[in-house]
Amino acid sequence: MKDAFGAPQSLLVLGGGSEIGLATARRLIARRTRRVHLAGRPSPALDAAAAELTALGAEVHVSAFDALEPGTHEEVLGKIFAEGDIDMVLLAFGVLGDQARDEQEPTAAVRVVTTNYTGAVSASLVCGAALQRQGHGSLVVLSSVAGERARRENFIYGSSKAGLDAFTQGLGDALHPCGVHVMAVRPGFVRTRMTGHLPAAPFATTPEVVAAAIEAGLRRRAEVIWVPGRLRPVMAALRHLPRPLFRRVTAAR
Amino acid sequence: MPVPLAPAITSVTGWGRTAPTAARLLRPGTYEEAVAAVRAADNRGAIARGLGRAYGDAAQNAGGVVLDMTALDRIHEIDVVNGVVTCDAGVSLHRLMEVLLPLGWFVPVTPGTRYVTVGGAIGADIHGKNHHVSGSFSRHVRAFELLTGDGETRLVTPETEPDLFWATAGGMGLTGVLLAATIQLMPVETSLMTVDTERATDLDDLMARLTATDHRYRYSVAWIDLLARGARTGRAVLTRGDHAPLDALPRRARNAPLAFRPRRLPAAPRPAPDGLLGRTTVGLFNEFWYRRAPREQRGRLQKLATFFHPLDGLPDWNLVYGRAGFVQYQFVVGHGQEDALRSVVRRLSTRGCPSFLAVLKRFGAGDPGWLSFPMAGWTLALDIPAALPGLGALLDELDEEVAGAGGRVYLAKDSRLRPDMLGRMYPRLDDFRSLRARYDPRGAITSDLARRLAL
Numbered sequence A: 001m002k003d004a005f006g007a008p009q010s011l012l013v014l015g016g017g018s019e020i021g022l023a024t025a026r027r028l029i030a031r032r033t034r035r036v037h038l039a040g041r042p043s044p045a046l047d048a049a050a051a052e053l054t055a056l057g058a059e060v061h062v063s064a065f066d067a068l069e070p071g072t073h074e075e076v077l078g079k080i081f082a083e084g085d086i087d088m089v090l091l092a093f094g095v096l097g098d099q100a101r102d103e104q105e106p107t108a109a110v111r112v113v114t115t116n117y118t119g120a121v122s123a124s125l126v127c128g129a130a131l132q133r134q135g136h137g138s139l140v141v142l143s144s145v146a147g148e149r150a151r152r153e154n155f156i157y158g159s160s161k162a163g164l165d166a167f168t169q170g171l172g173d174a175l176h177p178c179g180v181h182v183m184a185v186r187p188g189f190v191r192t193r194m195t196g197h198l199p200a201a202p203f204a205t206t207p208e209v210v211a212a213a214i215e216a217g218l219r220r221r222a223e224v225i226w227v228p229g230r231l232r233p234v235m236a237a238l239r240h241l242p243r244p245l246f247r248r249v250t251a252a253r
Numbered sequence B: 001m002p003v004p005l006a007p008a009i010t011s012v013t014g015w016g017r018t019a020p021t022a023a024r025l026l027r028p029g030t031y032e033e034a035v036a037a038v039r040a041a042d043n044r045g046a047i048a049r050g051l052g053r054a055y056g057d058a059a060q061n062a063g064g065v066v067l068d069m070t071a072l073d074r075i076h077e078i079d080v081v082n083g084v085v086t087c088d089a090g091v092s093l094h095r096l097m098e099v100l101l102p103l104g105w106f107v108p109v110t111p112g113t114r115y116v117t118v119g120g121a122i123g124a125d126i127h128g129k130n131h132h133v134s135g136s137f138s139r140h141v142r143a144f145e146l147l148t149g150d151g152e153t154r155l156v157t158p159e160t161e162p163d164l165f166w167a168t169a170g171g172m173g174l175t176g177v178l179l180a181a182t183i184q185l186m187p188v189e190t191s192l193m194t195v196d197t198e199r200a201t202d203l204d205d206l207m208a209r210l211t212a213t214d215h216r217y218r219y220s221v222a223w224i225d226l227l228a229r230g231a232r233t234g235r236a237v238l239t240r241g242d243h244a245p246l247d248a249l250p251r252r253a254r255n256a257p258l259a260f261r262p263r264r265l266p267a268a269p270r271p272a273p274d275g276l277l278g279r280t281t282v283g284l285f286n287e288f289w290y291r292r293a294p295r296e297q298r299g300r301l302q303k304l305a306t307f308f309h310p311l312d313g314l315p316d317w318n319l320v321y322g323r324a325g326f327v328q329y330q331f332v333v334g335h336g337q338e339d340a341l342r343s344v345v346r347r348l349s350t351r352g353c354p355s356f357l358a359v360l361k362r363f364g365a366g367d368p369g370w371l372s373f374p375m376a377g378w379t380l381a382l383d384i385p386a387a388l389p390g391l392g393a394l395l396d397e398l399d400e401e402v403a404g405a406g407g408r409v410y411l412a413k414d415s416r417l418r419p420d421m422l423g424r425m426y427p428r429l430d431d432f433r434s435l436r437a438r439y440d441p442r443g444a445i446t447s448d449l450a451r452r453l454a455l
Ligand SMILES: NC(=O)c1ccc[n+]([C@@H]2O[C@H](COP(=O)([O-])OP(=O)(O)OC[C@H]3O[C@@H](n4cnc5c(N)ncnc54)[C@H](OP(=O)(O)O)[C@@H]3O)[C@@H](O)[C@H]2O)c1
Pocket: A014, A015, A016, A017, A018, A019, A020, A021, A040, A041, A043, A045, A065, A066, A067, A068, A091, A092, A093, A094, A095, A096, A115, A142, A143, A144, A145, A186, A187, A188, A189, A190, A191, A192, A193, A194, A195
């Protein structure tokens, strides 16, 4: 069960090798988290994540999970929930894609949006139903500011996050009466391997800062958070810029 | 037997309004309906709930059933000669006072609110300002009817089934659903209190006064200003008293010496804005409270509700802490562990926790309940807004200090304790666990508190 400050005792990370997911798990283990399930595509990175969290004192379980195989989600995730209540699910998988290539190769673009949107819809629905049966828990979804207004340089990724963000808000309303808390996290540019090849954008931040914001959001039972928080007014302004101006501003980099 | 009540899914919290979870809320109107509900409970189980005054998650049960016991509110029998009442567990202490005071009897123990049920009073084994004289509530319970998780209803007394009795006293509802109880009352001549008030300039002055003269009073409590620092750390207002005898009343009041008509204000409409209770507002309030109190005053007549239940006049006062709710931290450390108390008070006041008057009390001997909270020594209770950054970690540190001094925190107030601390604080925890397994092999009785702390 979560405590009065929203700190979970058990955690499921979908996309278990995610750097943001790992930073969040570390932070929550320092508070109340004892049991962690890492669900992801088997890889050395996933095993390393499990080893690291075990060393921090958590009881860690690893499950094979692929966002691109929605047909398996019910079974894979069902097994995890059968082992005991999950106080918090962190949906952390996602791919950035390569905008230039993806525009040329529609099947590659489809992989990006299928992972980020379709796969997330499927996994969220499965977890949402399980949390509803428990009558408690938080589903925390890593959306992105990229979904708030599509940009020339990453609109395939951005549109998938826009869809995910809208879905997350609706799911939050659906699950609210069932005791389940849903929180969309909208980070700006976070320095992880996903963005390692890119020049840092304004307001660039770190996985640790995102993790701290998630912990604070759990305490307030927030439904949407921006990281860093300053992005909220910035994005509010950007959203209302006239198109020609917006094009010029975003092309400037 | 079918449960004839439509189970509505409802979001439930404790009085502190933190960590809401959803449950099917049933309101049994008869014992049979309660029995049917417990027998029908699935693997998410059921827990009894009274008036929701436990601060944390004791009367919540995510995904399962919460039995609202307040419809079981009949008073079965009053022995006016010997002062013994038998009533349903859903009867509130408020109701008992309304009925019993005119007959010259008073509840043996009352907490800071009258709005708790008899079932809740036994489940939390509540204490009051008279703990140093009378012990906790369950000491005055002669018998109760308990619906255990195996679906059986048992009549339990301290003589016939001491284990089940003393596991249930303070057992947070986890040994079963209390259906009815028989309670020994205390005679009173009037519904007024004679009250002595004095100020203590700091914590040591306060402890010295309580140690020296508490035995002269039936009721005693001190309000501490935790925001006062430096030499004034722990400054406090003591109020102590007893039921006024008839001849202490002015002539006019002697016509209706047992009148009891407490007033209530209308309920607050909605939670206050977050951050209303910052250090400045709370600090000013505490300052005002301290200065307003007489330096020393003897024998003042006060209404019973004013003396015992000052906050009951403000229904839903818990809404003032805003959306994130609040945490009450209450701990006890034994005599000889005054340094731990000093250290905790110093840390809280250095940290500047915006806490309204905290309550300090000197407990009498500990009670026999396996998970009963009191022990001979010092107990401090304070409210803190849950939104205060870093509060979780701070309270964890205080737990260490308290457990290190052989003390414990009060489960009826708890919403955040670390599970591994529990065994250190409650040495009979393992006995409690195995007794539960014996009477409830299916695990039909459980709560969010039980899940969080692996009780
Ligand atoms: N970094 C940023 O700037 C930023 C900004 C805003 C939002 N976000 C979002 O935050 C989340 C975490 O990102 P991150 O920065 O921590 O990046 P990351 O370390 O690359 O994490 C992404 C994770 O998703 C997993 N994944 C990818 N495809 C998958 C699939 N089909 N099935 C299962 N798992 C899959 C990856 O595992 P594999 O090893 O199997 O590939 C990887 O562990 C993502 O949703 C991302 O969109 C990131």
